[in-house]
Amino acid sequence: MRWFFTVLAMWALCGPVQARARYWDADYDSLARTLPRQTTDSARLRTVVHLLDLRPTGVEADSLLGQLLTLNQRLQTLDAAPYRRLRAGLRMWRRNSPAALDSLKAAVGEFDRLERPMPWLLMGLVALYNQQNDMAARKKYYDEKLTFYRLRGAVENVTACYISQGAYYRRMGDYNRAINSTLRAADMALLFSNRLHINELIVTGGLYADWGNHDKAMHYLSRAQAMPEFRRVQGTNRVFTFLALSKLFLQQKQYPDALRLADSALAAHVADPGEQQMDRACALVQKAAVLLQMRKVDQALPLLHRAQQLDDSLDLPMSSGPGEFELDAAWAQYYAAQGNAREAEQHWLLAYQKATAARLNRLRPKYLQELAAFYDARGQLVEAQRYSRAYIALTDTFKAAQAAFNVAQYEAQRIEQAQNNQITTLRQAQAVQAERLRLRNWLLLGALLAVVLLSGLGVFIYWQLRLKRRALAQLRHTQSQLVQAEKMAFLGELTAGIAHELQNPLNFMKNFAEVSSGLVDNMNGEGPARSTGLQQEILSGLKQNLQQISQHGQRASSIIKGMLEHSRSGTSQRVPADLNALADESLTLAYQGLRTEDQAFEATLHKEFDPRMGTVGAVPQDLARVLVNLCTNALHAVRQRQRETRAGAAYVPTVAVSTRRPAGRTVEIRVKDNGTGMPAAVKARIFEPFFTTKPAGQGTGLGLSLSHDIITKGHGGTLTVESREGEGTEFLIVLPA
Incomplete structure (x- = not known):
């Protein structure tokens, strides 16, 4: 009876674990094929969520997120905020935007708020941190997340953080802590994903191989291959397994096995196109490295060329899912086998520079050792000593942080x-x-x-x-x-x-x-006697004197009238006015007035009116006074230039008036002539009261001053002038529309 209850309790405990394993180990391709066959929106939504949980950063994720948001808009069963964040971050990632990392981290925060595990999204952020080459920020982020999830018992996310930490320590060359992290991840993955457990066993075997403990490496790699679920491991994880075994056999000089496993890596099926190219390039380099060790240099060359073509077209990173892409090191080995020392040196240096720039500390000692051996073989002792010292200093730094005998602390010293x-x-x-x-x-x-x-x-x-x-x-x-x-x-x-x-x-x-x-x-006889003819002459002189007195009285009156107009300018009520008709009438009136004084004078009049002008709020009588004054001044200027022009010279007096309504809230009126123009000194003073260039007795100097006040004070516009002496003058009126 006790045995029965023990079995029952174990079944009760294992039930949730098995359910979680079935969820996270579901075959993505099979699940995707079931999606079109779902008959209800709720079933489709559950399937889409499941697919996104398994591949939240895959090439199909954007389309799946669109379906999820559309379905949820009808069903209203999910909090869509984290999925919108996720979609925005993925689109930034596709555009290589630096803001993609922050957006995806915000999406992780939204899922954390809902207490929803997203282990594959957490692991996907590693690629973005690697692109930005910010290893310190990467380590800090996953350390903080690990503490956060451990306090909340989020097993899936804790496992993802351990996996990401293990990849970081592997990149830094700290195999001790890397293996500690991957073994912890493997142990915790047993609670929800057999595939992830196998994957971390494979990674542990690869780490031991790189660390130099071949027995441990073979133990974990063989253990992973022996598990029934290994046949379901596909994609980059399968490629990584074959490459790790190939490297291990290559280190042990078992060349046929190393070559066979490199071919298996090339033949592995990878669904994602981007991962497929990366995995293929790494497999090509590994196979070339095996052939070079076997002295089959000619067979290695086509493989290196194909890998180089992939690198040139895709700009592949040096560190990725299937391992390190050591193309430059392979080229260095090839040229060394060919006896081309110059090319071999350049590629070893390039390999070391790339590893340093990418902060791949696990590769730097290897390349320093190769450089030291290369220069020592060539008799360049100074360079050989320099790289040897750098190698010794770097390896001493790594060894100081690692345990002895190349066995991870997590495996042998858990209690301690x-x-x-x-x-x-x-x-x-x-x-x-x-x-x-x-x-x-x-x-x-x-x-x-x-x-x-x-x-x-x-x-x-x-x-x-x-x-x-x-x-x-x-x-x-x-x-x-x-x-x-x-x-x-x-x-x-x-x-x-x-x-x-x-x-x-x-x-x-x-x-x-x-x-x-x-x-x-x-x-009246007060003077000498005068004849009748002389009296008539005196009367005629009196008449002329009275006419002069009248004219000068009128001049004084006009001065006073102008001053009064100055004081009254802008006080009249504005009404809608047709500026085109007003400008036309003013030019005609000014021309007819001058022709009355001088019938021999003729000028060419140009009129260009904007048909879109319409009506504008203005004081018509004041504006007409301004336009008549400007047109009269223009006609006087062209008449003066005509009189000053030598006989036979080609000169046509021309006055042009135009209107325009540009895009905006203003209208323009231009009065232009090709008359005498004015010097800069005159131009600076033309709007001053009582300033005139006309002969004494012919102008009061108030016309342009009054015009300026009417436009600026009475209409809220501007009156400006452009003039060149001997070429002409143009007045520009700008009024609010």
Whole structure:
């Protein structure tokens, strides 16, 4: 009866383990073939999740994630956040984006939040860390994750962390800790995946082979091959097994067996196209290495060429799933066998440089030893000694961190290791406590210094604030004085300008009035007697004087009128205006006005109006005054240039007016002529009140000043001018649309 209950208890315990093993050891290809035959969305979703658990970073993962998100959108049975993160990271990975690693780590964090194991995703991150060649960050990440999962009892993820740690220590050449990690992974993998257990036994055998313990290597490799599940191990893991055995037999100089296993690696089926090329390249190099040891140099050459072609087209990494891709070392051996020392030297150096750059510490001693032997054989003793010393220093460093007799501590000293771990934990706790005390003291000292600094800073700020307030008060007082002085200066300048402009016509009026008074006195007999004809002449002079007085009075009136218009510019109400019609009418009006004064004058008028202009808010009478003024000035300029042009010279007076509505919130009006232009000194002052280049008595100097105020102040636009002396002038009006 006791036996019956014992068997029943063992069956109860083994049931969940077997179920987990069936899940994680499911055949991916068979599972993928069942997906199209699923009849319900829930069954399809479960199958897609299962496929993604087995190959979360495979070539089919993006398509599967798309199906998962679509199905889950209808069913709403999964938290889709980690799968969206996973999809984003995979797409970045395909684009070789550096951000892919952070995105996939975030996906792992999302799965951790759901307490969902993703061991193959964790192991897939190793490839990204290797691409970035950041070994320190890789080790730190998996150390932290291992602690996190061990506290939560996440067996699958703990196993994945041990596997990743083992690969790291193998890369660093620390075989002791590498084997410790792989054996731990193998033991824990028995709880959920027989395939993973076999894989880690194979890796352990390969590690012992590299470490030089051939008996242990053969023990673990043979043990893995003897297990029934080994026949179901496919892909890169199967290739790795054959390559590890081939290398082991090659070290033992059993060349036929080494060659046979290299051929088995070449013939192994690998479903993933990327992994297939990598695995094939490594197998080709291994077979070439066996043939070179067998002195079959000519047979090795085609294999090396094929491996080189794969490397050139795919830029294969030196370290990958099936092992190390030692193509340069194989080429060095080939050229050494051919007697080509120069090429052999270059390839040994290149192999060492690549191993150093990739931080493959397990290969560096091997290549240093080969370089030392190469230079020693050639009699280059200085170089041979240099590489020998480097080899000795590197191997001493590795041996200091490894146990004796090339047997891993995990295998022979589990109890002692547990005790050591406990002692280490206590020491770490003590160190942490001491560090906390030290940090607390530093924090107290820092807080005290911060209080002192803040107090001094407060006093300094208060003193600076008082100085700045006093300076600000003085600045405001000075500013008000400057503003008042500027106002008075402007008022004085304006008054002087007005007095100057009004003085001329008033002087003329005064002079003509005095002359007229004298003529009247002569007519009244106060002077000598005059004939009737002389009286008529006096009356005619009086008439002319009165006309001059009237003209100068009108001039004074126009000056005052212009000043009043200046003060009133921009005060009228804006209405929608057709700028094209306004520009057309203004040019025609200006031309007809000048033709009335000078009927002999003719000019060519160009009009180019944008049909998209439409209506624009403006004060039509003010804008028309501006356009007429600009067109009149342009016509005067071309008439003056025509008069100054020598007879027979080809010159056509031309004035062009155009409108444009560019993409944006403005409209443009241009008035362009090919007249006399203006020098820079005149151009700088044309918008000043009372500034004019016309002869005395022919202009008030207020036209362009008034136009500038109408455009800028009355319409919120700009009026600018471009001119070259002797070539012409162009005015540009820009108004808000």
